[in-house]
Amino acid sequence: MRSRPWLRALLLGATSCLCLCTLPGPAAAADDAASTPTPDAVEKAQGLFKKGAALFESRRYALALEQFRASYAAVASPNSRLYIARCLAELGDLPEAYLEFERVAEEAAARAKTEERYAQTEQTAHLERDEIARKIALLTVTVARPESATSLTIAGKEVPRERWGKPYPVKPGKAEVVLRTQVTSIPQTVELSAGEAKTLPIDADPSAPDGDAGLLDEGPLPPATAGPSPRAYLRPYAYAAGGVGVAGLGVFTIAGLMANSTYSDLAESCQGPCPIDRQDDVDAGKTQKTVANVGLVIGAIGLVTGTTLFILSITGGGADEPQRSATSPELLVAPGYVGLRGAF
Structure with missing residues (x-):
């Protein structure tokens, strides 16, 4: 679900304020490799950061990237660098964004030793880097x-x-x-x-005596042993379908005999159209005939399905069958569903 524009603006504003607050002030401790930034440099960096944040919110990421890089050049803050990485990610340069998030995390971790406020920046950089790792x-x-x-x-x-x-x-x-x-x-x-x-x-020197040490000759592969059919899992479904088929044929046989008996009795006793007092027997005969027909259909489907699944469960070799490719269709059997799945 997309976030509401006002909520996105509020979150970005809060983040920007936090980043501005954590930009080194005039009295901030100096890095080992750089001196404490002057008040003018801090003011300049904060102004550039604000411009970059506004451009980032309006999705003008290329222009925002320029402002954040200029802000970082004025004052080397991990928070400015965090937004540099975010701009790169939004612009689609995911590998470079990944590397930049790593640099942010390293820089923030070093600064967090003396300035605890950068601990959150380090954690955020790790999270966003790991998110990018799923796409590259x-x-x-x-x-x-x-x-x-x-x-x-x-x-x-x-x-x-x-x-x-x-x-x-x-x-x-x-x-x-x-x-x-x-x-x-x-x-x-x-x-x-x-x-x-x-x-x-x-x-780097494959001509050295052990240059091909990484390629190990493990000898011939051991003979493949026969294994169970890869479709053996279909066998319980085959037995179940066969059982349903047998039960259906049993219902067909019993109901059919009952219907024949009922109709024979009616034909013998009525000698033509049956009177109204025998209507219950007529209805019973019709019901028995319907049950017999349904049992026949279910029995036939069950036996055909059971036979098909049983044949599938015993076909296909074990270890000597070539591995099925990702694009080959495969049979799916699940409760209430039988079908094929494959890629094209």
């Missing part, structure tokens, strides 16, 4: 003998060396990985889906 893929490239490598690119972007061996966000689909050395380049292609995480080992 994470690829971890482990490099053996990294001293022989000069660069690593994933999906066309160069990965900093300190990031090697850590999950790197990429868009779902085919990702091109290239590890370069001083003498050659080693390309790899990985297929990834949304929400998937994979690890790709690459040896």
Whole structure:
């Protein structure tokens, strides 16, 4: 359900006020690598942040991104960086937004050691990063003998060396990985889906004696042993349907005999149209005939269904049957439903 515009505006306003309040003030503690910002820098950063928040609320994310980046350049606040990551996410650059949320979390965690107000920023960054992770893929490239490598690119972007061996966000689909050395380049292609995480080992010096240590020869596969049919779960339904069929035929037989007996008695005693006082017997005969017909239909359907399900339950090999692909149709049997499911 979409939130009401006034509620969205209220929440954004409250968040913006909180972020403005947590921007470093003139007396804020300095980072290890930067001096305390001046009052003019703080005032400038707050003004830019307000403009960015207004643009973000009006969904002009590209312009808002410029304001938040300018605010962060004036005063390096994790809250400005949080909105930089949000703008990137809204603009569809999910891998870069993922990386930015990680930077926000790291920066906020460092600042929270002396300024508790940034603890909430760290938690928010982790939550929004994890939400993005469901829409992208994470690829971890482990490099053996990294001293022989000069660069690593994933999906066309160069990965900093300190990031090697850590999950790197990429868009779902085919990702091109290239590890370069001083003498050659080693390309790899990985297929990834949304929400998937994979690890790709690459040896920067495959000519080394143990360069192919990651490829282990496990010998021939053991002979496959026969296993139960993958459709064995259909057998109870087959027995149940067969039981219904037998019961239906039993009803047909009994009701049919009763109807024949009733009609024979009426034909013998009435010798033509029956008087009004025998109407109850006539109605009973009609009911018995209807019950017999219904029993015959149910019996036939039950036996056909039971036979079909039993045959399905014993067909299809065990271990020697090829694995069914995701696009193959499959039989679904559930209470009150029998059908096929498949992808096209």
